[in-house]
Structure formats: C-alpha cells, structure tokens
Amino acid sequence: MKKRIDVPSGEVVAGQGDVILNSIADGPCIVIAAYDASRKVGCIAHASFQNGSSQKRFSLSFMRDPDSAIDEMIKDMELLGSDKDHIEVALVSGENLTPEEKNHGLGGQVNSMLGLLKQKNIHCRENKYFDAGSFHISLNVGSGEIFYHQ
Secondary structure, rough: OOEEOOOOOEEEEEOOOEEEEEEEOOOOEEEEEEEEEEEEEEEEEEEEEEEEEEEOOOOOOOOOOHHHHHHHHHHHHHHHHOOOOHEEEEEEEEEOOOHHHHHHOOHHHHHHHHHHHOOOOOEEEEEEEEEOOEEEEEEOOOOEEEEEEO
C-alpha cells in the first residue's frame, strides 16, 4: 500500500519510492510537480503569485514565492539522491488564473514560472501545463504519473 502525504498550500514536500503526494491548486498558486525517473524521487511545491510577479517575496506562511519554492524543491530532491539534471516538472494551476489570463494561453504567471525554471536549468515535461480547476492533484512518485481527483 502506498504512503499518502498531503502537501498544504505554501509547502514543498519531496518523497521517494512508493509514495503519493497530494495537493490542491486553489487560491493564487501554481503547483510544481517534479519527478526524477532515474531515482524515483518526486516533489510537489506550491508557488504563489501576486499581481503576476514571480520575484516577489512573501511573509505569510501559506504563500511561497516561485524562486524559493523551486530552490527548496531542488534541494529536497537532491537530499533524496536526485540529480538536478534528471528532474522534470509539470505545472498545475487551478482557480488562480483569471478568465482573461486563461483566454490568453498560459497567462503571464505561468510564463513567468517557465522562465524561472529555464533559468535554473530544470526541464519541463512536453505537456507541461495543466489546469486542474478545483480538483486535487496527486503525484505518484513510483511512476511519475500526475492525476486529479475531488
């Protein structure tokens, strides 16, 4: 039986092997689902945005700026034996993008996040962006599969 770990908003949690990481992409956040297939290491990290800024630092515990969320994700995965060069990510947003942003493709916030990942040399999956609405997101660390549920 797989161990399930809930990842609250503003948190970064990594796991290895027979683990499922669960989260929800509600509020002003994008969930980063990261996976290293060679080491079977995965991570879910919440990144918060305010007014489209990816560089803003936050003081509230449930909000984490994208830059520090990505850095902590990399560090936690490396502590479990992952190699940064083998990490690939997918981005999952929910109700945080306005209808106008959704109508203009990925929206400025998602594009900003993609830019940060590129700067840090983190590979994005081919189908890198998912809009989960109000669904929960889970990452099966054993397989790298991302799935949604209520």
